[in-house]
Amino acid sequence: MTWRRVDENDFPLLAQWLSRPHVARWWNHDPSAEAVLRGFGPAARGEEPSEDLLASVDGRPFGLVQCCFLSDYPDYAAELATLADVPAGAMTIDYPIGDPDRTGHGLGTRMIESVLHRIWTVHPSATCVIVPVVAANRNSWRALERAGLRKTAEGDLEPDNPIDDPTHHLYRTDRP
Template identity: 55%
Template structure:
């Protein structure tokens, strides 16, 4: 693959229990661990990703694939399905009924800086439009200090609609978050 893979098509497949070792490795990567602040033991990965893999909760986890190779993770849900996420976002900006939310990471540091993040987010947003026909928008809060993440959203066509304090995933971060949104193109 070339240095800029932003033109490479991104495909997705649901995360299964057999993917937990790769998720554990990715979560341990310093560029991921800094922002996700997640336990990386197989028990912790199984605990936190297992229910989604088994279809037992409303969120969905996907491996992002480029040329069949797993390069990242995308999580998707409807914001209203998770009150602990809905209330802090709704305190900063309007969250329309049916709004979706994504979270994402690029797994290996060697895959960062190649345009994969924006391509992955654009492709995941297209999946929201396809699979959630009543979703009017996708809303994503990002800790303000994670410049790479919010720049990724901007490159993927999202716009900043709010900023304010929310509980960060990593307690070392200040609470300032930027909230990004993209509206369904046919509305």
């Protein structure tokens, strides 16, 4: 699995993925070109502290992972802190597999394992990774469990998609 930062040439692919039903259900993001530019442009240009990473296997992109230090987003960190301890150096990830033909084969788990390895290598100050997942998104939290993260809390957080119940599971893994 290889990783590279998303750039503006990837925006049409991201728009295509965001419009796919299996992604749109959990990533409540407008797939229009303008919205993708607005949502992903700042990170691609280095104007935002998060990383948007494209995951590929055999040179073929299949997924996206967003990584950031929670301290760079204090309001979000404070929301997570209502459910669990958010230590200094905590990071978080969010991830879809965009290509529907690549779902259901364990690739999500491999992608999470691989990005965790990348985080520990590229971000020496990262102490842990905390991932909130809406409780109804069973496939997502099962992939986290298979990748070795453990459920550390459950409670209400503002859902990304307003149709979802606010109940979330919080998963965590610490630097090995």
